[in-house]
Each structure stands twice: as structure tokens, then as C-alpha cells.
Amino acid sequence: MMWDDVGTAEALLEPPTGRPAVRRGAREEPALVRAALIAVALVFLLLFLFAPLASVFAGALRKGWEAYFAAIVEPDAWSAIKLTLLAAGIAVPLNLVFGVAAAWAIAKFEFRGKSLLITLIDLPFSVSPVISGLIYVLVFGLQGWFGHWLQAHDIKIIFAVPGIVLATIFVTFPFVARELIPLMQAQGTEEEEAAIVLGANGWQMFWRVTLPNIKWGLLYGVILCNARAMGEFGAVSVVSGHVRGATNTMSLHVEILYNEYNFAAAFAVASLLALLALVTLALKTLVEWLGREQIARSIA
Amino acid sequence: MSIEARNIKRAFGDFIAVNDVSLEVASGELVALLGPSGSGKTTLLRIIAGLETADSGQILFHGEDATDSGVAERRVGFVFQHYALFRHMTVYENVAFGLRVKPRHLRPARDEIRDKVLALLKLVQLDWLADRYPHQLSGGQRQRIALARALAVEPKVLLLDEPFGALDAKVRKELRAWLRRLHDEIHITSLFVTHDQEEALEVADCVVVMNEGRVEQIGTPEEVYDRPATPFVYQFLGDVNLFHGRVYDGRARIGDWEVPVPEGLHVDNDKAVVYVRPHDLEILAASDDRDALKAVVTQFATIGPRVRIDLKRVDSGETIHAEINKDRFLELQIGAGDQVSVRPRRHRLFGAAAA
Numbered sequence: 001m002m003w004d005d006v007g008t009a010e011a012l013l014e015p016p017t018g019r020p021a022v023r024r025g026a027r028e029e030p031a032l033v034r035a036a037l038i039a040v041a042l043v044f045l046l047l048f049l050f051a052p053l054a055s056v057f058a059g060a061l062r063k064g065w066e067a068y069f070a071a072i073v074e075p076d077a078w079s080a081i082k083l084t085l086l087a088a089g090i091a092v093p094l095n096l097v098f099g100v101a102a103a104w105a106i107a108k109f110e111f112r113g114k115s116l117l118i119t120l121i122d123l124p125f126s127v128s129p130v131i132s133g134l135i136y137v138l139v140f141g142l143q144g145w146f147g148h149w150l151q152a153h154d155i156k157i158i159f160a161v162p163g164i165v166l167a168t169i170f171v172t173f174p175f176v177a178r179e180l181i182p183l184m185q186a187q188g189t190e191e192e193e194a195a196i197v198l199g200a201n202g203w204q205m206f207w208r209v210t211l212p213n214i215k216w217g218l219l220y221g222v223i224l225c226n227a228r229a230m231g232e233f234g235a236v237s238v239v240s241g242h243v244r245g246a247t248n249t250m251s252l253h254v255e256i257l258y259n260e261y262n263f264a265a266a267f268a269v270a271s272l273l274a275l276l277a278l279v280t281l282a283l284k285t286l287v288e289w290l291g292r293e294q295i296a297r298s299i300a
Numbered sequence: 301m302s303i304e305a306r307n308i309k310r311a312f313g314d315f316i317a318v319n320d321v322s323l324e325v326a327s328g329e330l331v332a333l334l335g336p337s338g339s340g341k342t343t344l345l346r347i348i349a350g351l352e353t354a355d356s357g358q359i360l361f362h363g364e365d366a367t368d369s370g371v372a373e374r375r376v377g378f379v380f381q382h383y384a385l386f387r388h389m390t391v392y393e394n395v396a397f398g399l400r401v402k403p404r405h406l407r408p409a410r411d412e413i414r415d416k417v418l419a420l421l422k423l424v425q426l427d428w429l430a431d432r433y434p435h436q437l438s439g440g441q442r443q444r445i446a447l448a449r450a451l452a453v454e455p456k457v458l459l460l461d462e463p464f465g466a467l468d469a470k471v472r473k474e475l476r477a478w479l480r481r482l483h484d485e486i487h488i489t490s491l492f493v494t495h496d497q498e499e500a501l502e503v504a505d506c507v508v509v510m511n512e513g514r515v516e517q518i519g520t521p522e523e524v525y526d527r528p529a530t531p532f533v534y535q536f537l538g539d540v541n542l543f544h545g546r547v548y549d550g551r552a553r554i555g556d557w558e559v560p561v562p563e564g565l566h567v568d569n570d571k572a573v574v575y576v577r578p579h580d581l582e583i584l585a586a587s588d589d590r591d592a593l594k595a596v597v598t599q600f601a602t603i604g605p606r607v608r609i610d611l612k613r614v615d616s617g618e619t620i621h622a623e624i625n626k627d628r629f630l631e632l633q634i635g636a637g638d639q640v641s642v643r644p645r646r647h648r649l650f651g652a653a654a655a
Contacts, residue, residue, distance in 0.1 A: 194378070196372065197351070200401040204401045
């Protein structure tokens, strides 16, 4: 992964060469240039990726392990962790089902309004997360379309857990579908047709033919979806109301602690999110590695 | 189990893929649906399988209406052009699939499935590949596995969509001979789609020639090749020379050459077109000009035992292609620039409207 980035940087920075002094391959640069370019890329990575990551953990552990654990098991932090897990726990399975259904419809059937559906799926990617949050405030907030009705029936959505779950679902909407659509389009419908001709019913076709063919892509999409669901800040911030111990997710809790100059605690919770990111990256790499053969096969 | 299609019509938007097609496949026959791409042959095959629905018309299996039956009820075996093997299953699991998805009370026991799959793999001579995955097989092997998989559920009819279309020429030749032998062995009513004339003529008992959604001719390979019913069939099945002429006194005149006109086409001064295959043209010495066309040899090429000669008609300047055997060519002692006489041994005349 890292070396890929270096390679890209090198290719981009490649200077236009005049007459090469030494005989070498068309795509090769002198050793000095190569070393310099690699150094530039490495320094960049070090400064902007590794240093911040290290500083998160350094900041979290500044007051020792005891303070670190205390900051995490503190009731408000613990409640934020639970809320984050709850939101992701609802949003990811729902978007998994939706993503598979949408990708299935788009990749395997022709219908009117297909391009509109694709655009709609992409919508959460193209709007700012803050706007996504505002949409829900406008619809379900006290001054919103359903505000009075909801209040009359004593249902709280905005500044409550349901709002956070809805906002999380919205921003993580495209991940699974986007991952599956090109994969399913490349695979076509012949295998499904073959299964049907051989006597399989729709259910058997899905579980025995379609799902095994998309499992790696699906897992990849779910991992990305989960990472975003847990890390989302903007949309959730708008609908949350920042009630400590009640409507704060981990990202929001980090912000509050930071604003209160409680840096060690802020970094401790932040380190959990950073850890999640690292685990996600590791899982993603593993899935890519395991699924590579499968993907190669599905394209062949 | 016979197959019958009655007045099948199917349109995709403005494009009419199948236009009022009727055909019958007798029980145990191997029939080819032959036509250029876009002629509607694959659509017709998919309608028979139930993978596509017809706008109107009927499909009958063994005389019983199956138009509204689902794919599974029709009990057809279908072989796809690109094999459509389940990529995440081994060869064994692929062939066993149709047996394993049967409802519990119809599903054979594990041992029975095993025996059956291995027997089928033997039938297609690939039992040694049972544990491989589809991507580890060659194209020809994949198609044989696809065939074994289709046969596993004991279909009443076998439908093959361009089964050899994705294979290279040599493998294709081997496989079609093999398919013919297999059919002689198991006698399952089969219908296969192809755009390759040679394939259809070599393998099938009966050929259905299609063009632009319609059936042009149905007949044995000999019939469609030797007695094409329409100009399209003439041109689609092999090379052909066209001679344009006019009708006078019940005879069509093409230059110095005259041919009798068949019934139903005897209006004086009508245009007529005569179709002659290159190997049905006789090349004669220039002196032998009775009832023949005069032409000049422009070039020739020897291909094994045959010689292909390009000629130019002296009267109209049109090009004629002829093919004769090498012995005859050497006997004639001709070369580029020499004048010869050309006389068709066999021909067919169509009115200009038909052509």
C-alpha cells in the first residue's frame, strides 16, 4: 500500500528528461533522483500520516495507562462508545440489505429510472455531511414538517438516538451498493439463469450462486461502511444535540473533551477511533488479499 | 420429446427480434437454428427455454402447451455460449447442482448423486477434472462440463446457445464431431443455435435458417445447401455468383447464356437473377462457346487440390468467382489474361423482387 503511494508520487514528479547521460530503461531515473523522490514521499507520509497517528497515542498515554483506561471507562465515554456501536450496529446491517438489493436491481435488470436510482445512491457522497444532518432536522425537527405531529405523539427523533441512527444510515448509504454494482455487472446474469434452468428457486439461486460470487466485494463494502458509520462526525453532530451520556457518539465526545481542554481523555477516546481505523485497514487488506483471486476469476 | 413453436413473436422496443416463427423439432432430432447475428435465433431459443417470454404465440413440448410454464417446469437443459459455470464451485459441485437443489422428497441420496455425477463426467470424458474449478479448465473442457451439468437433471430437451461460439477453430471442430457422437449415443431432442454454416451442416439432422426474425427455410443440410428456398439462404450458405438478366419467351437471358424460367415467373421483360455457386461453374476452352458466357481470367490461386479463379465477363465486366479442381485447371492450360467460356452446371433463378 505504502509503496504504491511512493510509486505514484515518483511517477508524478518525474521530470521531463532531455538527453539521458547513461544508458538505461525508458522509465528509469538516475539513482540520485530516485532516492530523492522516495525520500520526499517518505517524509511526506511521516509528517502527515504517521506523526499525527503517533501523537494521538502519545497524547492518550501522556498521563499513563491508568488515566487512559479511566478516560475510557468513565460513564460518559462508555455511553458514547455504546451509542456508536448501536448506531453502526443498526446502520451497517440495514445498508447491507439495501446495498445488495439495490446492486441486484441495477446490475441484473433493465428498468426505467435506473440512472436516477444510481444518482440517488450517490447522493450521500456528494452532499456535505452537515447538510445530511440538516435535512433530518428540517424534516423531523420541532420546526420541521413532522415536528408537531411527532411532538404530539411524544416521539423524539432529533436530539435523540433515532436521529443519530438515521443520519448514520444516510451517510453510509452508498458504500455497499457502490462496491457491488460494478462487480455484479461484470458477472452478468448467466450463472443465475443457469441455476434457474437447473431447477433452483429464487432463494436457492441467491444463497448458492449470487451471494458466494459477491461475498468478498460485500465484505469489503461492509468494512468501509462500518468504518464510516463509527467515524461519522458532521451529520451526527447536527442531529445529536450533544447531550453528554445520552446523545454523544465517540467522535462528538472527543470534540467535547477537547473543547474542555481535557486533552488526555480526548486523545484516549480518539485513540480508540484510530485503532478502529487501523483494524479496518488491516481487515480491508486481508479481504483484498483473500478476494483477489475471486475478483480475477469474476472478471475473466 | 418433441418441441413445437407456433407463431412466436417478440419485439424489443421497435426492434422485432422474432417475427411470427413456427417450427417443429421431432423427438430425438438434433436441429440447428442457423442465421446471422440479429436474426432472432437466440431469442427464439430463450423463449423455448422460458428464459424470455414471447409477446404472442405458443410453445408446446410433446404436444402439450408449455407457454405459461416456468423455466423449471419445462425441464429443459440449457447450455450457454459462455458456459455460465458456477465459478466458486468445483466441477463436481457444478454438475451436482441441479440434483442438490431438488426439493427434499425428490432429491437423490448423497451416494446416488455421486454415482450420477461421476457417470456424467465419464460421459463427457472429464472425470479426472472433478476437483478443479472452472477457471482452471480450457474453454472446450468448460463447455463439456456445462453440458454434463445440463444433462444431470435428465432434461426432456437440450437447448444449446452458440455452444462452440467462444472456442477457437480447432477445438470447435473437435467438439462438434463429439456432440454429434454424443447425440447418437443418448438421443435427446436437441436444438442448437449457431451462426456457423459449416457447423450446422455438419452436425444437424435438420437446419432452420433464420433471417431478420423470420424462418427462411427448414430442411436437411443437403436440402438447404443444394436447393436453397430463397436468395438469402443461397448467399448465407456458402459463396455464390449473381447473374442479372431478363425474361423473354419463358427463358431468362444472361448474355449469350439462356436458362428456362420456372413456373410462376414468366412475365416478359421481367428482371431475374440467377444464382450459381463457384464450384458449379464449368470452365471451358474459349472455342467451346455454345450456350456459355465469355470471360477473361484475371487471377487464380491454388488451395491444395482446388483452384480458385477470378474471371471478368467480357460483355458486362462483372467479376465471376469459380472453383475447379487442380487436374482440370492443368488440363485447360490457362493463365491470367486468357479468354475462356463459362457455363453453369447447376443454377437457381429467382425473380428480381425476391432477390
